[in-house]
Amino acid sequence: MKFLRPRMAKAGLAFSLLAGLLATLYMIKAEALVWHVWHQLHPTDHHGLDLAQYQVSIEAKPLSGYKNLSGITFNRETGTLFAVLNDMGKIIELTTDGVPLREISVQGVDDLEGITHIERDYFAVADERQSQLLLLNIGPETREVSINDAKLFRLGLNERGNKNFEGVSWDSLHHRLIVVKERDPKYVISVTGLYQTEQTQLNGVVVERMPQYDQAIKWVMRDLSEVSHHAQSGHLFLLSDESKLLKQFDESGQPMGSLALWKGFHALHKSIPQPEGVTLDDAGNIYVVSEPNLFYVFKPQSKRPV
Template identity: 30%
Template sequence: MKPVKPRYSLGFFLPHALRWLVTGSLLVLLGIGVYIGIRFYHVDNQLYLWWASMRPSQTAKAPQSGSLPLQTYWMEIDSRVVAGIDRNLSGLAFNTDTKQLIAVINRPATLLTMDLEGRILHRHKLRHASDVEGVAYLGNNRIALAEEGRGRIVIAQLPKSATADLDLQDATSFALDLGSSKEMTRDNAGFEGLGYDQNHDQLYVAKEHSPRALYRIGGLGDYLKTGHFTMRIENLDHWLEDNDIGTDLSSVDVNVLNGHLLLLSDESQRIVELNQDGAVVNQVELRSMPGSNDGVPQAEGLALGPDGTLYMISEPNLFYRLRPAPLTR
């Protein structure tokens, strides 16, 4: 007797096809979720930080001579709401002439003057500005602004009136090629911080991520004095690659007393101090700082006062003040 060949009906194939369709759809959705998580929310960085926190702790390097005593700092003001701001508080700088703070809101583009308690003193609308994320004080009532959306640095004079707008249409500006402005705007990966060293006439520019980047620009002082603008641009990315800086760069400032650089990482919740050669001389974890409840979520701006006080802001509207602990006798 010849063997009877099995007969397969449409009802037999349908469950198998449906299973493959469901499996394929789930894999596609998983791939999309992984892409979005890495591209826009940097889940890979967060997993790395979690993995690093689970590893056996290593002995931290001792602070080097001339560095700030970051290990003695405490959170004197923790997450104070800045009255009058609902969202988008961004870059921060210390005005060494008025002993006040300068901050920016990226949308709507606004320049703020604040006291050292985090209260708004003056508010200036920034006209012809796009997505302003960083600010640095250059001295003599001049500032530099970082426009993330357009990928440019703008030099402007502070308004003389307490209520006047600041029009940037005809202000001196220059651009750095950090990728397409469309990509930087979409991924929030462009200019994120500015810091100026008045003693050495050096402007530091930090790019947040994808990838992180750090530049040093000389020649601004010559322009402010003579009107002739000759830039000297250095790429300092090797400083980031050679050191455990953090997974992103939210802000940068300079200690004018010795030219040391302070880098703020939001994702890593860390302040790292570099000397003029780019070597780490000190660092501190914000989550472990005395007086801090939960670090500084979405840290955006860092400014160093001449007495060593650190001021910070975070989105949407929070203010922080960090001081060295008083010496005990």
């Protein structure tokens, strides 16, 4: 036994050192860093956005008077942005430079997290705590909407909580909503039929898991904060608050590059503290909102076809 004790002590020390190393790597988001560097060194030949060429053009612009920005969407018909505030029950319309234009009060909601523009005056928003989607009509003069006037769909996949559905985006190519669940577990689903188009005349709402993204997000992204579908390329952009990373995927779930939201990357002077929302416009510019009230814009420095 006397001979075993030194060996056991050394083994215990080695285990402690290994555990400490793993903890340190986790804290510095090493897994996200590895994947980000890999994509920069091994660019993928595709028709999406070349995220390696993006630089921040508006950094950490505060939206005074607002807090808890949780989701953002681009309305191509108005050329403006719409963002949700998850503890104020409000939607704010912004210019693409982050200047507030109006406020829309949303009555009867519990925890707004995501928003997406569909077409015309139709928007879908995600209420995380109630695990439900709402279809809202927001016209040019709208200042208030109520849950009583909305088309509502309870997803029914999770109990009430704060780790449920964080983001939503309209996929105009397949006429469906794409929704992300934050974590425990994290995954991507499609919802068809909440908003009916001529191509989707269904008798009800159809919810389907999108398993092609499961493996790709399992290790690299610690959580899913938001999703944005890019119609020009058909690619999906997934945002992770905890990893501070925006990743691009093709329709088969293959990673197509990433945008690191850390200090020193893409001309950022400071890491984005809590990135919660992302959207893209038709020119490929990327808009990110961070809690409590910071606004960012990333633009490509050398354009390539999309």
